[in-house]
Amino acid sequence: MDHRPQAWGRPRDDVYGAYDASYLHTNGPKTATQSPIVTGTSVIALKFKDGVVMAADNLASYGSLARFTDVKRLRPFLSTSVVGFGGDVSDMQFLDRHLTELAIDEAYEHDNTSSSSETPATAGQLNAANLHKYLSKLMYRRRNSFDPLWNQILVAGFDSSSTPFLASVDLRGTTFTSPSLASGFGAMLAQPIMRRHAATEEDAAKLTRDEAVAIVRECMKVLFYRDARSLDKYSIAVVTRDGVELSEEEQLEKQSWAFAERIRGYGTQTV
Amino acid sequence: MFRNNYDNDSVTFSPQGRIFQVEYAAEAVKQGSVVVGIASKTHAVLVAIKRNAEELSSYQKKLFPIDEHVGIAIAGLTSDARVLSNFMKQQCLGHRLTYGRNMPVRTLVDMIGSKAQINTQHYGKRPYGVGLLVAGVDETGPHLFEFQPSGMTEEMVAFAIGARSQMARTYLEKNLESFAACGREELIRHGLRALKESLVQDRELTVDNTSVGVTGTATAKDGSTSVEPFQVFDQQDVAAWIESVADDKEAGAGEGEAAAAAEGEGMEVDP
Amino acid sequence: MTSIGTGYDLANSIFSPDGRNFQVEYAVKAVENGGTSIGIRCKDGVVLAVEKVVTSKLLKAGANKRIATIDRHLGIVYSGMIPDGRHFIDRARDEARAWRDTFKTPIPTADLASRMGGYMQAYTLYQSVRPFGITAIIGGFDSTSEAPVDGEVGAGPSCGAGGKVPGKTYGGPFLYMVEPSGLYWGYYGAATGKGRQAAKAELEKLDLGGPAGPSLTLEQAVKEAARIIYVSHDDSKDKEFELEMTWISGADGPTKGLHREVPKELREEAERLAKKALEDDEDDEDEEEEKMEE
Numbered sequence: 090m091d092h093r094p095q096a097w098g099r100p101r102d103d104v105y106g107a108y109d110a111s112y113l114h115t116n117g118p119k120t121a122t123q124s125p126i127v128t129g130t131s132v133i134a135l136k137f138k139d140g141v142v143m144a145a146d147n148l149a150s151y152g153s154l155a156r157f158t159d160v161k162r163l164r165p166f167l168s169t170s171v172v173g174f175g176g177d178v179s180d181m182q183f184l185d186r187h188l189t190e191l192a193i194d195e196a197y198e199h200d201n202t203s204s205s206s207e208t209p210a211t212a213g214q215l216n217a218a219n220l221h222k223y224l225s226k227l228m229y230r231r232r233n234s235f236d237p238l239w240n241q242i243l244v245a246g247f248d249s250s251s252t253p254f255l256a257s258v259d260l261r262g263t264t265f266t267s268p269s270l271a272s273g274f275g276a277m278l279a280q281p282i283m284r285r286h287a288a289t290e291e292d293a294a295k296l297t298r299d300e301a302v303a304i305v306r307e308c309m310k311v312l313f314y315r316d317a318r319s320l321d322k323y324s325i326a327v328v329t330r331d332g333v334e335l336s337e338e339e340q341l342e343k344q345s346w347a348f349a350e351r352i353r354g355y356g357t358q359t360v
Numbered sequence: 361m362f363r364n365n366y367d368n369d370s371v372t373f374s375p376q377g378r379i380f381q382v383e384y385a386a387e388a389v390k391q392g393s394v395v396v397g398i399a400s401k402t403h404a405v406l407v408a409i410k411r412n413a414e415e416l417s418s419y420q421k422k423l424f425p426i427d428e429h430v431g432i433a434i435a436g437l438t439s440d441a442r443v444l445s446n447f448m449k450q451q452c453l454g455h456r457l458t459y460g461r462n463m464p465v466r467t468l469v470d471m472i473g474s475k476a477q478i479n480t481q482h483y484g485k486r487p488y489g490v491g492l493l494v495a496g497v498d499e500t501g502p503h504l505f506e507f508q509p510s511g512m513t514e515e516m517v518a519f520a521i522g523a524r525s526q527m528a529r530t531y532l533e534k535n536l537e538s539f540a541a542c543g544r545e546e547l548i549r550h551g552l553r554a555l556k557e558s559l560v561q562d563r564e565l566t567v568d569n570t571s572v573g574v575t576g577t578a579t580a581k582d583g584s585t586s587v588e589p590f591q592v593f594d595q596q597d598v599a600a601w602i603e604s605v606a607d608d609k610e611a612g613a614g615e616g617e618a619a620a621a622a623e624g625e626g627m628e629v630d631p
Numbered sequence: 632m633t634s635i636g637t638g639y640d641l642a643n644s645i646f647s648p649d650g651r652n653f654q655v656e657y658a659v660k661a662v663e664n665g666g667t668s669i670g671i672r673c674k675d676g677v678v679l680a681v682e683k684v685v686t687s688k689l690l691k692a693g694a695n696k697r698i699a700t701i702d703r704h705l706g707i708v709y710s711g712m713i714p715d716g717r718h719f720i721d722r723a724r725d726e727a728r729a730w731r732d733t734f735k736t737p738i739p740t741a742d743l744a745s746r747m748g749g750y751m752q753a754y755t756l757y758q759s760v761r762p763f764g765i766t767a768i769i770g771g772f773d774s775t776s777e778a779p780v781d782g783e784v785g786a787g788p789s790c791g792a793g794g795k796v797p798g799k800t801y802g803g804p805f806l807y808m809v810e811p812s813g814l815y816w817g818y819y820g821a822a823t824g825k826g827r828q829a830a831k832a833e834l835e836k837l838d839l840g841g842p843a844g845p846s847l848t849l850e851q852a853v854k855e856a857a858r859i860i861y862v863s864h865d866d867s868k869d870k871e872f873e874l875e876m877t878w879i880s881g882a883d884g885p886t887k888g889l890h891r892e893v894p895k896e897l898r899e900e901a902e903r904l905a906k907k908a909l910e911d912d913e914d915d916e917d918e919e920e921e922k923m924e925e
Contacts, residue, residue, distance in 0.1 A: 186735070197699065198464065219461050222460035366641070370761075371643060371759065373654055373657035373658055373761060373764070374657065375640065375653075377661030377764065474718060474721055477718050478718070481754070482759060510712075512714050515691045515694040515695055516690055517690070519689050532689055536689065
């Protein structure tokens with residue numbers, strides 16, 4: 090009989106056969122995040138003549154459950170840029186804290202009430218292009234350590250030559266830039282609408298602020314109609330050279346669900 | 361062996377609250393040949409006198425590019441300067457990689473300041489035996505910094521360090537008001553004139569012993585600005601500049617001495 | 632300094648027979664040679680000010696800052712060896728950041744003072760290091776409202792943080808001073824550096840303590856701070872100086888809870904009043920002298 094302490098309380102091998110030790114250690118590689126948990130859906134953004142408009146709804150879903158309905162997914166940075174997050178909400182919160190630290194670091198060197206400065210208050214601060222570069226390095230490093238931050242991020246603001254800037258980075262560190270950008274479902278549903286109005290940088294540079302805001306609001310409506318993980322409460326941010334205007338309590342107006350009556354599965358089932 | 365009991369290491373305060381080892385390290389800076397730096401609203405220049413060990417040997421370089429937008433001038437232990445120079449190069453490169461921009465000059469200078477301070481507070485370490493003038497441009501314009509072995513870093517309008525540098529500083533103080541509005545060429549000439557003040561009797565600026573380094577902001581015709589990369593000029597490239605200040609040699613030197621004598625100060629000669 | 636030459640003052644962390652650590656006392660001497668720093672804790676905020684002696688005409692005016700931001704709501708000014716001060720600032724920023732990482736909330740001023748006091752003290756314990764040649768003044772405004780935890784989702788919990796007594800106020804302006812020994816106290820008004828004696832005498836005249844709390848407002852404190860720096864400046868010994876001032880108010884005050892440089896206009900106004908006050912004092916003294924002669 091086996092008297093080693095390791096064998097205490099175990100079924101005897103000679104009676105029950107050898108214990109299947111494979112249950113004790115799960116083989117295979119060590120894993121980190123394999124899928125997002127609580128998620129935000131699309132973020133959309135469009136450049137215009139004097140800046141960028143960005144919007145995202147206020148929903149955080151747990152699978153198909155509309156779990157949190159007051160989550161703000163647009164975040165201003167140094168009042169010169171806006172960052173929009175799609176994907177995992179806890180990773181968004183991690184990045185939010187990280188960006189707060191980054192902004193505090195920036196404030197060490199740049200006090201915009203500085204008495205001696207002849208240059209604009211924002212000169213020397215991290216602009217949207219710098220921030221996007223930084224986030225892309227961060228996301229790529231995390232994917233290379235097989236522990237990605239499960240987000241798609243849009244960064245809006247201005248570059249060093251003070252022209253409107255818009256770019257995205259995803260959980261793999263892939264970067265992309267375009268006059269209009271949309272993550273998640275928005276890439277299928279909102280992007281074609283935005284491209285109809287601003288297919289090129291030149292087209293976008295002709296859009297006025299009001300036009301751009303109207304297009305983005307229209308896209309949010311389409312997304313709410315078509316995306317089952319979306320909400321009719323959303324946030325919209327406008328970045329211009331004057332700063333960031335962020336409204337987090339927008340409501341989709343004039344909804345019409347009449348068309349849905351003809352769709353099988355809508356409303357209470359009678360058949 | 362020692363002058364007193366308090367100067368054996370950099371972790372002992374004298375009863376007056378001084379740290380002699382750090383003060384001695386500052387003396388090493390005065391052993392190096394003179395370097396001058398000046399910043400205007402558009403440019404930052406460094407000029408230096410090079411020494412050769414013997415008639416047939418080459419001249420020790422004094423100016424080093426750090427990154428596209430920063431260069432340094434050194435006075436003191438060249439090998440210590442190389443350590444700092446390599447460190448600065450790496451930091452600039454790292455910053456460019458993560459943020460996609462030129463590192464702000466003050467941030468860079470603060471880093472070597474912090475690095476040098478550590479050497480003055482721990483047993484078994486010694487202070488760096490080198491002083492630097494750091495010239496660079498960033499989004500807030502051209503800058504000139506002085507770095508001392510104590511870890512002290514200060515932004516200057518113009519400065520000179522190294523052997524007999526007091527004469528050069530006297531010249532700079534006299535012309536202080538005019539620097540801000542100076543163009544590139546005028547700034548270099550001011551630098552060379554300051555340098556001449558510090559030359560020992562019957563020594564002259566030659567194409568062999570003179571180095572000039574320039575960086576600045578270049579404004580294009582459409583009003584956009586770009587960085588004029590830091591570049592070091594030697595040999596025939598500095599001939600025209602030396603020639604351009606050859607005429608006012610007598611006048612300039614005489615004037616400087618007279619003024620210094622009149623003020624009854626500024627004649628302190630480095631050992 | 633009777634024990635100079637007995638050997639007990641040659642290394643840090645060594646006690647002399649009468650229980651003193653001379654190296655720490657010498658570090659204090661380094662502080663006493665530095666430009667004057669002061670801090671005032673008033674009714675609705677904190678003001679920090681420093682006298683920066685202009686050591687060279689070639690220094691770029693206004694470009695070399697001496698008061699550092701540690702976190703949004705915290706500032707530190709120091710007197711003594713400036714590179715040591717930079718190190719101290721770096722460490723304070725690390726502490727503030729680590730606190731945020733751990734607790735997801737800004738570090739209270741008292742806790743930063745405690746951490747930094749501990750850090751300074753550690754440099755008095757070993758022969759392998761020397762004490763800091765600075766005395767630092769830490770000013771901060773801890774949020775009086777229920778501060779949201781960083782990165783909270785939506786509006787967050789409606790009940791607020793636990794353990795708080797209803798009706799009682801939390802947060803407010805705080806001021807601490809840390810010495811080379813690591814010793815630190817909270818202050819109503821703090822002064823260090825060359826002109827500390829004169830500055831302390833002036834601070835004591837202000838209404839900063841008392842059971843009813845200070846009556847001095849932030850704007851008055853800025854003007855007093857400027858005046859005190861001017862009063863404590865010894866112009867027979869030193870050349871020119873530059874005045875640098877920062878302030879921190881609550882969320883409803885002029886800086887919105889942030890550590891900020893005092894705006895140029897206000898600083899210049901404060902300096903004008905300070906110079907005027909000095910002239911008036913001198914006139915008074917002259918008059919008195921005249922009277923005496925009579």
